[in-house]
Amino acid sequence: MFRKILIANRGEIALRIVRAARALGIEAVVAYSEADRESLPVQLADEAICVGPADARRSYLSAPAVISAAIVTGCDAVHPGYGFLSEDEGFAEVVRAHELTFIGPPPEVLERFASKEATRRLLAGHGLPMVPGSNGMLRDDGHALEEAERIGFPVLIKPSAGGGGKGMRMVRSPRELETALTIGRSEARAAFGDDSLYMEKWIEDNRHVEVQVAVDRFGHGIHLGERDCSVQRRHQKLLEEAPAPGLSPAARSELCERAIRAVVAAGYENVGTLEFLVDRDGNYYFIEINCRIQVEHPVTEALTGIDLVAMQIRIAAGEPLGIAQADVVSRGHAIEFRINAEDADADFQPQAGIVDRFLAPGGPGVRVDSHVYSGYEVPPFYDSLLAKLIVWGPDRPTAIARSRVALDELLVEGLVTNVPIHQALLANEAFLEGRMTTNLLDRVGGAAFLAAAARA
Amino acid sequence: MAEGAGRARSGSRSKTDRLADHDAIERLADELLPALMAKLGASGLGEMEVREGRWKVRLRRPASSQEASGTSGRRSTDRPSRAQPGHAGHGHSPSAVEKHRPGREARAVSSGNGARPNDGASAPETLPAGRRTVATSPAVGIFHPRTDVRPGAWVRAGDRLGSVDVLGVPQEVVAPVDGVLGASLVESGDAVEYGQELVLIELAGVTSGGQGGGSSGAAEDA
Numbered sequence: 001m002f003r004k005i006l007i008a009n010r011g012e013i014a015l016r017i018v019r020a021a022r023a024l025g026i027e028a029v030v031a032y033s034e035a036d037r038e039s040l041p042v043q044l045a046d047e048a049i050c051v052g053p054a055d056a057r058r059s060y061l062s063a064p065a066v067i068s069a070a071i072v073t074g075c076d077a078v079h080p081g082y083g084f085l086s087e088d089e090g091f092a093e094v095v096r097a098h099e100l101t102f103i104g105p106p107p108e109v110l111e112r113f114a115s116k117e118a119t120r121r122l123l124a125g126h127g128l129p130m131v132p133g134s135n136g137m138l139r140d141d142g143h144a145l146e147e148a149e150r151i152g153f154p155v156l157i158k159p160s161a162g163g164g165g166k167g168m169r170m171v172r173s174p175r176e177l178e179t180a181l182t183i184g185r186s187e188a189r190a191a192f193g194d195d196s197l198y199m200e201k202w203i204e205d206n207r208h209v210e211v212q213v214a215v216d217r218f219g220h221g222i223h224l225g226e227r228d229c230s231v232q233r234r235h236q237k238l239l240e241e242a243p244a245p246g247l248s249p250a251a252r253s254e255l256c257e258r259a260i261r262a263v264v265a266a267g268y269e270n271v272g273t274l275e276f277l278v279d280r281d282g283n284y285y286f287i288e289i290n291c292r293i294q295v296e297h298p299v300t301e302a303l304t305g306i307d308l309v310a311m312q313i314r315i316a317a318g319e320p321l322g323i324a325q326a327d328v329v330s331r332g333h334a335i336e337f338r339i340n341a342e343d344a345d346a347d348f349q350p351q352a353g354i355v356d357r358f359l360a361p362g363g364p365g366v367r368v369d370s371h372v373y374s375g376y377e378v379p380p381f382y383d384s385l386l387a388k389l390i391v392w393g394p395d396r397p398t399a400i401a402r403s404r405v406a407l408d409e410l411l412v413e414g415l416v417t418n419v420p421i422h423q424a425l426l427a428n429e430a431f432l433e434g435r436m437t438t439n440l441l442d443r444v445g446g447a448a449f450l451a452a453a454a455r456a
Numbered sequence: 457m458a459e460g461a462g463r464a465r466s467g468s469r470s471k472t473d474r475l476a477d478h479d480a481i482e483r484l485a486d487e488l489l490p491a492l493m494a495k496l497g498a499s500g501l502g503e504m505e506v507r508e509g510r511w512k513v514r515l516r517r518p519a520s521s522q523e524a525s526g527t528s529g530r531r532s533t534d535r536p537s538r539a540q541p542g543h544a545g546h547g548h549s550p551s552a553v554e555k556h557r558p559g560r561e562a563r564a565v566s567s568g569n570g571a572r573p574n575d576g577a578s579a580p581e582t583l584p585a586g587r588r589t590v591a592t593s594p595a596v597g598i599f600h601p602r603t604d605v606r607p608g609a610w611v612r613a614g615d616r617l618g619s620v621d622v623l624g625v626p627q628e629v630v631a632p633v634d635g636v637l638g639a640s641l642v643e644s645g646d647a648v649e650y651g652q653e654l655v656l657i658e659l660a661g662v663t664s665g666g667q668g669g670g671s672s673g674a675a676e677d678a
Contacts, residue, residue: 069596
């Protein structure tokens with residue numbers, strides 16, 4: 001097991017990893033940028049080391065800075081968190097070249113799953129159903145049109161690299177195709193430095209369901225159930241819950257079993273998430289795999305009682321899983337709310353500034369993962385996630401009732417947050433009936449959604 | 457300089473005397489003062505006086521800097537380095553966290569590596585801006601100072617003072633301003649973080665007043 005690890009991330013996930021490391025008896029060093037000097041993970045870590053200026057390219061995204069920090073502080077492993085360098089196989093390789101361990105899949109596994117297109121081919125070969133899509137990358141506009149007509153409109157244009165919805169475009173007719181390709185290419189180039197695009201059939205009114213897996217170095221793998229992440233705004237997840245409301249228990253376990261069988265066969269290692277689209281009829285299609293710990297992992301932790309970050313660290317250290325599929329028991333229902341500093345009245349603009357007062361809710365089944373404290377200044381350079389509120393109940397109605405109480409209790413003064421959106425969701429008929437689809441919020445519009453909830 | 461005052465009193469003195477005075481003043485300003493400034497900077501003393509022949513030089517820190525010494529940020533204790541393995545973290549209660557919020561501007565000249573002998577006592581760690589500044593680390597890595605430039609030497613803005621080794625690639629530490637090289641705040645071979653204060657620079661342009669006339673010639677730090 002590791003003695004001391006470097007956490008190359010910020011915000012709530014840096015704190016989450018500090019806690020997991022501590023619980024395992026590992027010293028935690030937080031690598032931070034100048035803008036995060038006063039942040040909670042920096043203050044609570046065993047050690048903290050400034051690796052660069054606010055600009056993430058020179059701090060959280062700088063492999064030399066992060067690795068140098070790990071070496072001079074005497075760490076034996078690096079935890080990349082999510083985002084930043086978490087799925088960068090080049091970084092993982094350099095980490096290993098310096099005789100440090102990358103906490104995540106080994107570099108060659110990251111490389112195998114780096115291209116979404118190649119991953120889909122690989123996992124299709126191991127029995128996962130795929131959304132009908134283009135054969136390989138779109139070579140040019142002519143090729144794109146041919147493929148779109150073969151698949152049938154509407155189609156979705158997606159970048160091969162990256163995620164988070166950047167560069168994705170839905171196209172309903174041949175007329176819109178050329179513009180969508182141009183914009184998609186330039187967005188993908190700007191965001192990921194790679195403008196290759198592919199195409200998929202657009203599945204109307206889909207749900208986003210993902211399966212959490214864990215595979216040790218010895219090829220022993222388990223799934224830890226699924227999560228429904230259909231509540232999204234412009235492809236950004238807002239709320240996640242488990243079990244997925246739209247699937248029967250039989251359908252859920254079939255999906256999870258197929259997912260774990262496929263990734264074990266494909267040689268995956270460490271914790272990961274397989275994302276699926278589920279259509280109106282309950283057909284599911286694999287979209288992509290996330291080779292990292294995810295923002296919404298606490299939903300699964302709430303159901304199973306398993307510490308996924310600790311599991312990730314232990315697997316990276318070469319330990320066996322130590323549990324079998326039968327040991328994973330899922331209880332009740334859990335919902336995670338991403339509390340973001342953003343203003344719904346100003347087109348969800350991220351907010352920065354001082355949080356004058358912060359009070360986290362409590363009570364049975366309530367967990368808050370947050371790096372915020374009263375007086376903390378949210379820097380303007382990074383994402384707007386302030387906190388994750390995770391609420392568990394023995395069943396969905398209880399979880400929802402507890403969530404209402406917790407959201408009312410949560411106090412964030414000084415910044416505008418998206419708490420009203422969450423409260424509106426908990427009053428929304430489609431959500432209460434478990435009928436949310438990924439496009440619902442955008443179709444209605446954030447402001448209209450809030451107004452409807454206010455009238456109800 | 458005390459050119460005017462010198463001229464006013466120089467009526468009865470020979471040209472040779474005046475030239476000798478000018479030479480002496482020049483030597484004071486160019487050689488003795490920089491060395492003294494560096495010494496005072498490194499010592500933590502409030503005042504320093506040196507006599508040589510007819511001349512006397514007294515350097516004094518402004519009183520305000522003494523008061524400010526107590527506020528030197530806690531950062532001095534949580535600089536990560538090999539010298540402090542297993543630093544046990546800080547208060548975990550939100551109130552403790554709040555108490556420990558040093559303003560970004562108020563970061564004091566300090567070192568976590570115990571390089572300064574008088575650290576902790578009443579050492580005046582801050583000087584008003586414009587008197588002293590500090591060369592900071594451009595990266596996280598291992599610090600190696602230049603061995604051919606010693607405290608007391610004049611340096612120009614942009615001069616290389618040493619390097620920080622990042623995975624075998626040296627990143628230059630440069631003087632941010634013209635001035636006199638002061639004490640080093642970290643030892644050669646120490647681990648340093650980005651932005652860490654490494655080497656003091658006593659600012660150039662600090663005037664020294666020289667007075668002619670044998671009676672009480674005093675060149676004081678203005």
